[in-house]
Amino acid sequence: MTILPESTDKKLGLVIDLDTCVGCHACVISCKGWNTENYGAPLSDQDAYGANPSGTFLNRVHSYEVQPAEGEAQLIHFPKSCLHCEDAPCVTVCPTGASYKRVEDGIVLVNESDCIGCGLCAWACPYGAREMDQEENVMKKCTLCVDRIYNENLPEVDRVPSCVRTCPAGARHFGDLGDPDSEVSQLVAERGGVDLMPEQGTKPVNKYLPPRPKDALPEFDVLAPFLEPVIAEPKGFLGWLDKALEKI
Amino acid sequence: MHPAPSVIIFTTFSGLGFGLLIWLGLGYPSVTGWSAFAFFAIAYIMAVGGLMASTFHLGRPERAMKAFTQWRSSWLSREGICAVLALIVMALYGAGLVFFSQQWTLLGWTGALFSLLTVFTTSMIYTQLKSIPRWNQTILTPANFISLSLAGGALLAGQVTAASFLLLIAGLIQMATWLVGDTRFEQAGTDMASATQLGNIGQVRAFEPPHTGTNYLLREFVHVVGRKHAQKLRVISIILMAALPVILLLMPFSHFLALIAVVAHIAGVLVARWLFFAQAEHVVGLYYGQR
Numbered sequence: 250m251t252i253l254p255e256s257t258d259k260k261l262g263l264v265i266d267l268d269t270c271v272g273c274h275a276c277v278i279s280c281k282g283w284n285t286e287n288y289g290a291p292l293s294d295q296d297a298y299g300a301n302p303s304g305t306f307l308n309r310v311h312s313y314e315v316q317p318a319e320g321e322a323q324l325i326h327f328p329k330s331c332l333h334c335e336d337a338p339c340v341t342v343c344p345t346g347a348s349y350k351r352v353e354d355g356i357v358l359v360n361e362s363d364c365i366g367c368g369l370c371a372w373a374c375p376y377g378a379r380e381m382d383q384e385e386n387v388m389k390k391c392t393l394c395v396d397r398i399y400n401e402n403l404p405e406v407d408r409v410p411s412c413v414r415t416c417p418a419g420a421r422h423f424g425d426l427g428d429p430d431s432e433v434s435q436l437v438a439e440r441g442g443v444d445l446m447p448e449q450g451t452k453p454v455n456k457y458l459p460p461r462p463k464d465a466l467p468e469f470d471v472l473a474p475f476l477e478p479v480i481a482e483p484k485g486f487l488g489w490l491d492k493a494l495e496k497i
Numbered sequence: 498m499h500p501a502p503s504v505i506i507f508t509t510f511s512g513l514g515f516g517l518l519i520w521l522g523l524g525y526p527s528v529t530g531w532s533a534f535a536f537f538a539i540a541y542i543m544a545v546g547g548l549m550a551s552t553f554h555l556g557r558p559e560r561a562m563k564a565f566t567q568w569r570s571s572w573l574s575r576e577g578i579c580a581v582l583a584l585i586v587m588a589l590y591g592a593g594l595v596f597f598s599q600q601w602t603l604l605g606w607t608g609a610l611f612s613l614l615t616v617f618t619t620s621m622i623y624t625q626l627k628s629i630p631r632w633n634q635t636i637l638t639p640a641n642f643i644s645l646s647l648a649g650g651a652l653l654a655g656q657v658t659a660a661s662f663l664l665l666i667a668g669l670i671q672m673a674t675w676l677v678g679d680t681r682f683e684q685a686g687t688d689m690a691s692a693t694q695l696g697n698i699g700q701v702r703a704f705e706p707p708h709t710g711t712n713y714l715l716r717e718f719v720h721v722v723g724r725k726h727a728q729k730l731r732v733i734s735i736i737l738m739a740a741l742p743v744i745l746l747l748m749p750f751s752h753f754l755a756l757i758a759v760v761a762h763i764a765g766v767l768v769a770r771w772l773f774f775a776q777a778e779h780v781v782g783l784y785y786g787q788r
């Protein structure tokens with residue numbers, strides 16, 4: 250059904266901390282691994298060991314350099330996957346009903362056996378969160394690891410999306426953003442979490458925590474007064490040693 | 498956007514084919530028997546050929562029937578339904594003309610309406626996309642598709658006066674669509690700062706893409722090849738699609754000149770449709786520091 254639900258019981262999503270992400274791409278790899286081995290068509294690669302490798306990924310990490318008006322440039326790593334938008338344009342354009350948004354938790358999914366691979370949903374997504382698999386010719390996107398988060402065969406600690414479980418820096422958080430008391434909502438409130446491309450009107454559920462302000466470099470080095478400049482011409486014992494060594 | 502031949506051929510020829518069906522449905526020219534057969538054959542080859550080309554764009558064409566189900570929200574689904582209804586109704590109407598020399602006017606009008614709706618719904622598939630600001634022009638994009646379809650249809654239907662008039666209008670709308678389209682990306686207000694939300698720290702520059710190779714997103718959405726010739730191609734397109742056919746139509750009528758007018762018009766529309774895709778910038782390019 251490609252009519253969007255009026256509202257969803259929960260708004261499950263991710264909160265991504267741009268301050269802590271170290272750009273290691275571990276989430277990219279764990280996402281590719283989990284989603285290749287589990288639900289749906291595997292994420293294929295083309296020419297994986299050749300000159301022009303390319304493949305399907307549901308999560309990719311960009312890196313940006315931001316140059317403030319004054320001071321040092323900052324390097325910011327920027328993971329991006331489906332934001333499970335409330336007003337998801339990718340869903341309403343789908344002619345087959347393959348794309349849908351779940352009423353119970355707000356997750357946006359593709360029913361791969363209904364998808365005709367027209368690609369229109371990928372055109373409609375402003376974030377580049379959908380990719381057509383070149384092997385299966387169906388649309389792939391982040392499922393928020395719907396096959397992990399409710400999976401009672403997994404230990405409880407693993408019932409979060411694969412990227413969240415993997416991130417070594419703790420830069421990815423998972424929870425219900427529709428509940429103002431949830432940990433993720435608190436985090437968003439505390440750190441001023443933001444929407445990407447708000448002007449596109451998609452109302453993304455996923456939020457991004459902006460990098461914290463950097464400490465400014467002090468005007469002078471606090472240790473400088475304690476460090477005498479190195480003596481250019483050594484004297485005394487050191488001077489004798491220097492000359493003696495020179496002669497050898 | 499990647500200017501895939503399948504979508505260029507689809508929008509050009511189905512536009513022309515359904516345009517001709519609109520005129521035939523309205524009874525211009527009022528023909529029966531074999532000459533009606535010839536007109537309908539041309540219209541169906543173009544309309545159906547265009548639709549078939551569009552299925553080459555599908556990853557899973559064998560499931561195409563499912564695309565008729567989501568008419569409540571999807572313009573692509575609505576287009577499919579309108580196209581099938583138009584083709585069925587016009588086939589019945591055409592059978593009346595060819596085999597029974599009967600003009601079932603009401604049927605013709607209904608078929609013309611569905612043919613017009615097909616062109617409109619096609620245009621809405623593109624118009625609705627906020628992610629591609631150049632296409633997201635509520636009035637001009639549909640007007641561009643519909644005016645070209647009506648003008649091309651009139652030309653094919655041999656309606657000399659109507660065709661000259663409509664070709665001029667279509668040419669003007671085409672130019673307006675280009676000029677307004679050039680400003681749409683800035684107007685939409687989506688830039689690297691809004692995409693990354695890092696603009697309040699400073700100037701944002703894409704430092705490293707997520708991968709060393711290319712990917713589906715870059716191949717499909719970030720097409721920069723050939724854009725530098727856009728202005729020249731626009732001039733060529735307008736001359737071929739509108740100016741030359743109008744001049745030829747104003748000359749004393751001959752079948753040969755009419756044929757050249759038709760060929761020129763089709764070539765002009767093909768160039769315009771190539772530009773329609775090649776010049777369309779998807780906002781996702783911003784994440785890669787490109788447009």
Ligand code: SF4
Nearest residue numbers: 331332334337339374
């Ligand atoms: S991020 Fe893209 S694919 Fe995901 S819900 Fe939003 S529009 Fe759809």
Ligand code: SF4
Nearest residue numbers: 343364365367368370
């Ligand atoms: S590619 Fe598949 S999921 Fe996307 S709009 Fe087409 S049919 Fe729907």
